[in-house]
Amino acid sequence: MQRLRTALLALALGFATLAQAQAQAPVPDAAIRRNIGERLPQLGRIDEVSRTPMPGLFEVRVGTEVYYSDAEGNFVLRGELFDTRNRRNLTEERVAKLTQIDFDQLPLKDAFTIVRGDGKRKVALFQDPNCSYCKRFERDLQNVNNVTIHMFLYPILGPDSQEKSRQVWCARDKGKAWADWMVRNVPIPAAPACDTGALERNVALGRKHQITGTPTLVFADGRRVPGAIPAAEVEKILAEVK
Helix, strand or coil: CHHHHHHHHHHHHHHHHHHHHHHHCCCCHHHHHHHHHHHCHHHCCCCEEEECCCCCCEEEEECCEEEEECCCCCCEECCCCEECCCCEEHHHHHHHHHCCCCHHHCCHHHCEEEEECCCCEEEEEEECCCCHHHHHHHHHHCCCCCEEEEEEECCCCCHHHHHHHHHHHHCCCHHHHHHHHHHHCCCCCCCCCCCCHHHHHHHHHHHHCCCCCCCEEEECCCCEEECCCCHHHHHHHHHHCC
16 A cells, blocks of 8 residues: 555656646747648638646637647647636636727727716627617616716628618717617617718727627726627626726
8 A cells, every 4th residue: 555655646746747847848839830830721820829737738829719739739629728626718718818909999989978877887889780689788788877888880780780870870869869779679860971980990990809790898907798798797797897
């Protein structure tokens, strides 16, 4: 029994020593870039190679896409890496960080603003007037108070979305025209012609940040959340943002 315990201890120390050596060894950046670049050119240009907490596994970043590779670039996988000890989805956390948007750099002049209550909390929304998920989200969002909403019209669902966005943007009261349509299904009234360059800039901004669906929320801490999340989840995130 004593020999068994001694052998197990030696094995554990051996693994610890190996893990420490791997952690201190340089990241095999050149080999991974060369081999994956030659063998999987369709993956695109590799922006970054970095170590993961898992020995022998390296993160390969292409834009905001995350892949994993061995030290030679002989094997590549795409999936989620979990830290089971701390119950963390490391891939999800990494992608969330990569897709953050600097709230202070948003061109708020290209959005219209809705203030509820004291307006102390802030969120930016990218929405299309023909998006059914956006309508459902807007109705639920009426339950969120004490918030300033910067609404970026994001007409990506076709010509009618562009026309409706134009009518909202050119309306005398943009917030009312938007709420009437999205919440109460009241048709948007005809509006006089106005400068709609903001709509084109919003689409370009969304493409730059790879916003591919609506609604998309951007919180003051840069956190980006896609999809029609419940008002309770909006409240939870607003409470977390300092």
